[in-house]
Amino acid sequence: MLKSKSRWNLQTADQNIVEVLAQELHITPLVATLLVNRGLDTVEAARSFLFIKKQEFHDPYLLKDMDIAVGRIHRAIESQEKIRIFGDYDADGVSSTTVMMETLTKLGANVDFYIPNRFSEGYGPNEMAFRLAAEQGVKLMITVDTGISAIEEADIAKELGIDYIVTDHHEPSPVLPDALAIIHPKLEENPYPFKDLAGVGVALKLAHALLGELPEDLLEIAAIGTIADLVPLFGENRLIAARGIEMLRQTKRPGLIALMKKASIQQQALTEESIGFGLAPRINAVGRLGDADPAVDLLMEKDQSLANAAADEIDEINKQRQAIVADITEQAIQEVETNFPIESNSVLVIGGEGWNAGIVGIVASRLVDRFYRPVIVLSFDPETGLAKGSARSIEGFDLFKNLSTCREMLPHFGGHPMAAGMTLKIDDVQELRSRLCALADEQLTEEQWTPVTKLDGKTTLADISIQSIEEMNLLAPFGMGNPKPRILIEQVHLSSVRKIGSNHNHLKLVLEETPNVLDGIGFGLGDTADHISPISAVSVIGELSINEWNNNRKPQIFLKDISVDHWQLFDHRGSSQVNKWLTETPVKDRKVIVFNESTFKQYPFLETTEDVLYIPNAVMAENVDIDGSSIILMDMPPERAHIDNLLTDKHPERIYAHFYHQQDNFLATMPTRDHFKWFYAFLSKKGPFDIKKRGDELAKYRGWSRHTIDFISQVFFELDFVTIVNGLIELSSQTNKRDLSESDSYRRKNEQFELEQELVYSSYQQLFEWLNKKVSVSSRPEEEATEWI
Secondary structure, three states: OEOOOOEEEEOOOOHHHHHHHHHHHOOOHHHHHHHHHOOOOOHHHHHHHHOHHHOOOOOHHHOOOHHHHHHHHHHHHHOOOEEEEEOOOOHHHHHHHHHHHHHHHHOOOEEEEEOOOOOOOOOOOOHHHHHHHHHOOEEEEEEEOOOOOOHHHHHHHHHHOOEEEEEOOOOOOOOOOOOOEEEOOOOOOOOOOOOOOOHHHHHHHHHHHHHOOOOHHHHHHHHHHHHHOOOOOOHHHHHHHHHHHHHHOOOOOHHHHHHHHHOOOOHHHOOHHHHHHHHHHHHHHHHHHOOOHHHHHHHHOOOHHHHHHHHHHHHHHHHHHHHHHHHHHHHHHHHHHHHOOOOOOOOEEEEEEOOOOOOHHHHHHHHHHHHOOOEEEEEEEOOOOEEEEEEEOOOOOOHHHHHHOOHHHOOEEEEOOOEEEEEEEHHHHHHHHHHHHHHHHHHOOHHHHOOEEEEOEEEOHHHOOHHHHHHHHHHOOOEOOEOOOOEEEEEEEEEEEEEEOOOOOEEEEEEEEOOEEEEEEEOOOHHHHHHOOOOOEEEEEEEEEEEEEOOEEEEEEEEEEEEEOOOEEEEOOOOOOHHHHHHHOOOOOEEEEEOOOHHHHHOHHHHHOOOEEEOOOHHHHHOOOOOOOEEEEEEOOOOHHHHHHHHOOOOOOEEEEEEEOOOOHHHHOOOOHHHHHHHHHHHHHHOOEEHHHHHHHHHHHHOOOHHHHHHHHHHHHHOOOEEEEOOEEEEOOOOOOOOHHHOHHHHHHHHHHHHHHHHOOOOHHHHHHHHHHHOOOOOOOHHHOOOEO
16 A cells, blocks of 8 residues: 555546536537536636636726726826836736836836835835835835735825825735725625736726726736736626736847846746746746845846846855755754744744744745745744744644734734735744744644645546647636646556666656556656555546647646555565565564564564564464554465465555565475375385485485475374384385375375475465455555545
C-alpha cells in the first residue's frame, strides 16, 4: 500500500447533463464533465465559457461612482491640474499604475505616479506621501489597487485640498474612506455584475470609461496583473486574461519583449503559466526588494535598447529575491520546528529580525505548502517596535474575517480570505498568535488539517488522446476559480518506473492498460519509486498535457500524487546489502520479524534494531498484530505454521521478503523416491553396511551428498525398515509396508523443502500469489484507504 499525500476530492457530474453538453457542443464527455463540475451546466453557459473571446465587456458605468470619477478626471485634464496615480508595489499594482498612466497620458493629462516604498512607508496610502503631493501641487489623487482601507489618509487628503478617487478590489471594511468617488466592484448597492476584478481590472474599467472605448492595447498589461494577483479566472477576468494573452503573443512593447527573453518565454507560445511563473515574479521582485518604479518604467518604455538594459537589471533583482527567499524559508522552517510545532500551533505566526518584508508573503506560501497551516510571516524592526508581514491561509479558514476580529492590534491591515498583509506591534504578536490559534481550533475539524486535492474527473487510458487534451485546453486560461484540470486514473499497472534528475528527486513512469500507455512525470516525487512494488496497480492524479519532442506529439500526465490501495510485496531475497535496504524502509508502523536465533548472529545489527520481533514458535506468531503494518520477513520460518499464523486473515500494508536461510546439508537436496528405492535395494543385496566407515565412499559412488545417505538411513530407521547399531545398518527381518510420509524426519524435511521452494526459489509473481492467499485482501481498515471526500 502507498498512501496518498492528500485527501482526494473527486467531483461527480450529472451524466445526463454531460451527455447533452457533449452532443450539443461536439466535445468529449471528459471536457463536458469538467464544464459541469465548474458550474457550467447549461449549453449557453458552457458555450460562453469555451468561446470567451467572443464575449463583450460590461459597461464600465455600471460601477458605482464611475460617472463622478470620469467627470472629475476630465475636468482636471481640461484645466491641466496635476494628477497623481497612487499605486501598489506588486504586479497588480504595477500593471494598474501602467494602465492609468498610459490612459491619462493619451488624453493629454498632466500626470505622474507614486508607489510607496514597502520598507520605509509600508502598504497603501500614507500621510507623508499625501503631504508631499500637496507640496508638489497635486490637485487630484487616484489610487489603483489600494486605498479602500485608508480611512485616515482620505481625511488628510480633504484637509490638504486634494480631491481623492479610490479604485480598488480588496475586501472593503465596514467603514469606507471619505473620498470623492470609490470605484470598487464589491461595494454594497453596486449594480456591477462581476465582483471579482483584480486591481488592474478596475483600472481598466476606468480607462474604458475615460476613453469611451475599450483600450485594446492595454489588455496585455491587464492580463499580467489579473493573472499575477490570483483572482478567480472566470467571467470578466477570464475575458481579460484570454484576450490579453492573445495580445501578448504579438506585442511590440519593448519592455515586455525584453522581459520575455530574460524569462526564456517563447512569445508565440506564451500562456498563463508564462505570466504566472515568468513575467509576474520578475515584476514583483522589484517592489519586494526596493522601489517598484522601475517596473512601471519598463512596461512603459518605448526604446528597445533601454528596455533590454532595464530587463537585465530586473532579472538580477529577481535572482537576489530568490536567494533571499531560500535563506529566510530555511530559517522559518527551523523556527517552526524548534519553537512553534504544528501539533500545538493551529496557526503559525512567526517572524525574525531583519527578515526582508518584501518576500515574507512568498515564505508564508512555502510554509503553507510544507506544514499545511494558516501562516503569518513577519519582519521585526526593533527600532520602531513594529512587525510587518504577510499571511496565507488554507481552505476553511477565512484570513480576512478572522484577522478582522483583531483589528485593534492591526493599524494597517487588508487582504482576502486566503491572503492578507498587516502591520502590528512586536509586543502584540503573541496575543495575535493565541487568538488566531483559538479561532482555528474552533473552526477547523481534524480532517481539515490534511490538504485537499480537488479532482475534476476520472478517466481511463483509452479515453486520453491528443484530441481530448486539446479540447480540454479550451478551458484555458487556467487560474484561481478555473484551475488546470486534475484527473484521476484508477488501478492501472506500470510498465516502468524510475527516478530521474541529477539528484534522483523526480519520477518517470509509464502507465499501461493494454493496448494503451501513458507517460508520466512527477516533479519532486522521486522517492515514491522506492514505495511501489513491480506488479502494483496504482491510482494517480495529475494534469494532462501534450509532450512535443522532435516533431512528435503524444499525451502525458504531470503527476501530483500516487496511491496503491492494496498490500505490496518488496523482494529483497538474496540481497547482500541487508543493512542498507533495511535502513531505507519506512520505520513508521514497521515490524522486523525474526524466526531463528541464528539470524541474530548473521546480522548482529538486529540486536539493536528497536522494532525487531523474535518469534521462535508458531503460537507467538498468531498473536502478532500486523494490521496496517509494514513487516520485514528476515529469515525462513522453521515450519509452515509460523508464517501461516503470522499472516492468515491479517491486513499488512507491505511485506518485505528477505528469507535468510543457512545453506546446510539439511536443506541442500530432497531425495526422491528413486533414491530410497536404490538404497533399499543396495542394502538388500549387500547386507549389513557400515555407514560410519563407508558412508562417504557410497555417497561419492552415487554422486550424492553424505547428508543424503544419513537422511535416508534415518527415515528407514524411523519406519522400522532397518536397524542401526554402532553405525552398522541392515534391513529388519520383518517389515510392514509404510509410506515415507510416516517418518517425522521425512515429513519435516519435505515441508521445509517445499516451503523453501515456495518462499526462496519462487519467482516474484509466484511469491506474491503464495502470500496473497494468506493475507486478507477482501477488506482493510477503512482509515487506511486512500482518503476520498
